[in-house]
Amino acid sequence: MERQIITCPEEQVGRGIADFCEEGKYQRGRSLIHKYPDRAVILATNQCFQYCRFCFRSNLWLEKPWKIGSEDLRQIVRYLRKHFEIKEIIISGGDPLTLTNQELFKLIKVVNLFQQLKLGRLASRALSFCPDRVDSGLVRILKQSHNRIWFISHFNHPGELNSGARQGIKRLFEAGIPILNQTVLLKGINNRVKTLLSLFRELAGLGVKPYYLFQCDPVPGAAYFATDLIASLKIYEKLNRYSGIIVPRFAFELPGYGKVSPGAGWRIKRGERNYLVVSPSGERYSYPRND
Ligand code: SF4
Numbered sequence: 001m002e003r004q005i006i007t008c009p010e011e012q013v014g015r016g017i018a019d020f021c022e023e024g025k026y027q028r029g030r031s032l033i034h035k036y037p038d039r040a041v042i043l044a045t046n047q048c049f050q051y052c053r054f055c056f057r058s059n060l061w062l063e064k065p066w067k068i069g070s071e072d073l074r075q076i077v078r079y080l081r082k083h084f085e086i087k088e089i090i091i092s093g094g095d096p097l098t099l100t101n102q103e104l105f106k107l108i109k110v111v112n113l114f115q116q117l118k119l120g121r122l123a124s125r126a127l128s129f130c131p132d133r134v135d136s137g138l139v140r141i142l143k144q145s146h147n148r149i150w151f152i153s154h155f156n157h158p159g160e161l162n163s164g165a166r167q168g169i170k171r172l173f174e175a176g177i178p179i180l181n182q183t184v185l186l187k188g189i190n191n192r193v194k195t196l197l198s199l200f201r202e203l204a205g206l207g208v209k210p211y212y213l214f215q216c217d218p219v220p221g222a223a224y225f226a227t228d229l230i231a232s233l234k235i236y237e238k239l240n241r242y243s244g245i246i247v248p249r250f251a252f253e254l255p256g257y258g259k260v261s262p263g264a265g266w267r268i269k270r271g272e273r274n275y276l277v278v279s280p281s282g283e284r285y286s287y288p289r290n291d
Contacts, residue, residue, distance in 0.1 A: 004156060004189060005050045008224075016220035017288065021056055021253050028079055031072040035258065039088040042076060044068045044096035044107060049129035054186055054225040056217040056253075060094060067099060073110050080114050089147075090121045097126040101137040112146045120145070123152040123182075128160045131168035139175040151179045153208060157190050158199045161206070169206050180211035183248065185232055186225045187216075193238045200239075200246040209245070215252035218288055228291035229275055233262065254285050 026035040033041040045067045046060035080086060089111050096104065111120055122142070126133040142149045151172055155161060172179055181203050183190070190196055200210040213236065216226040227235070229252060236250040251261045254277055260266065265280025268287075275287040 004052050004054065004186065007053060010224035011053065011221040013224065015223040016218050017255075018220055019059065020217040020219050020255065022255060023057075029072065029075040030066070031068050032076050032079055034079070034083065034086065037085050039090060040080075040083075040086050041090045041092050042068070042107070042111075043093050044091055044104075045094040045098055047098045048093065048095040049098065049126060049133075052125070054184060054216050054222040056219050056222075057094075058219060058221060067103065068107060073107065077110060077113065080117075084116050087116060088119050088121070089117055090123060090152075092121075092123040095124050095126065096122060097124040097130070097133050097138070101135075101141060104138070105141050108141060108145050108149070117147050119148045119150065121150045121152050121180075123154070125154045127153045127165045127168045128155055131164035134168040134171055136171070139171055139177065142172075142177050143175045149177065151177050152211070153179055153181045154183070155181055155199060155203065156183050156186060157195065158202050161199075161202050166206065169208060173207055179208045181208050181248070182212045182214060183210065184214045184216050185227055185235070187227050188225070191227050191231075191235060193235055196235070196239060197242060197246070200242075200248065204246045210248035213239075213248045213250045215250070217253050218290060223290065226290050228289060229268065229287055230270070231291065233268070252287070254287060256285050257283070 023033050023035065026033050028034055031043045033043065046063050047065050047067070051061060091107065099107070111117060142151070169179060183199065185191055190199065196213070203210050215229065215232050216222065218226045232250070239247050249261050251259050254260045257279065262268065267278040269276045270289070274289055277285045277287050279285070
């Protein structure tokens with residue numbers, strides 16, 4: 001479990017594809033990414049409580065530490081005024097909860113200016129790394145937001161659900177803040193059906209809905225954590241036989257397309273070095289093999 005945050009020699013091997021999720025193409029200023037039509041991501045900071053070695057945004061660590069400022073917020077307001085198709089904001093980073101409550105309040109106030117935004121997500125690993133950060137001040141800010149804010153936790157292993165994390169979850173629930181969890185499938189950490197089921201059951205038992213199981217993106221320094229796509233799909237096929245309450249959606253990032261939850265119509269064929277992924281409408285994409 002600790003391997004998620006401890007550096008190791010495999011990071012130096014040099015495999016991996018920079019900006020695998022192609023966010024650079026969709027970045028509108030330092031703090032906004034508009035990749036999908038109905039939603040946009042606000043990058044609140046490039047700082048985190050701990051730095052997960054598999055992070056698909058690890059390129060942000062190369063920058064000097066920064067937090068969202070007034071000029072970034074003005075730029076976001078200008079952009080949202082012109083883009084009514086955006087109905088949902090995802091506050092992410094870095095970890096947005098490394099901001100103070102006051103800084104976060106200012107950010108949520110901006111999001112609340114827009115009638116078209118019906119909901120927001122706050123994606124944070126604070127419940128895993130710093131559960132005391134989920135304090136009464138934060139809970140009040142989330143509760144008072146006009147737009148419903150969903151808290152997106154990120155637990156990868158049942159061992160992360162310690163008493164601090166459970167207390168944090170309880171504080172959010174008592175305030176009526178809904179919680180969804182995302183998990184990254186990580187070789188050597190949680191790529192066993194038994195481990196994942198145990199995590200998902202524990203979460204659902206605490207009232208947290210397992211929402212997404214993501215394929216680990218093979219970014220530079222993290223490719224050693226990525227399971228092969230076909231191996232991931234086999235794991236998911238086994239998971240999918242269990243209760244819909246505990247099983248999240250599986251998704252992988254397909255360069256040139258975006259997030260895919262394979263289902264009816266998608267075809268994946270093994271090529272010599274890559275997988276050929278064919279969409280239901282016949283478009284062809286390539287995905288790196290890692291077996
Ligand atoms: S906390 Fe989130 S943003 Fe920060 S390193 Fe971990 S996965 Fe990346």
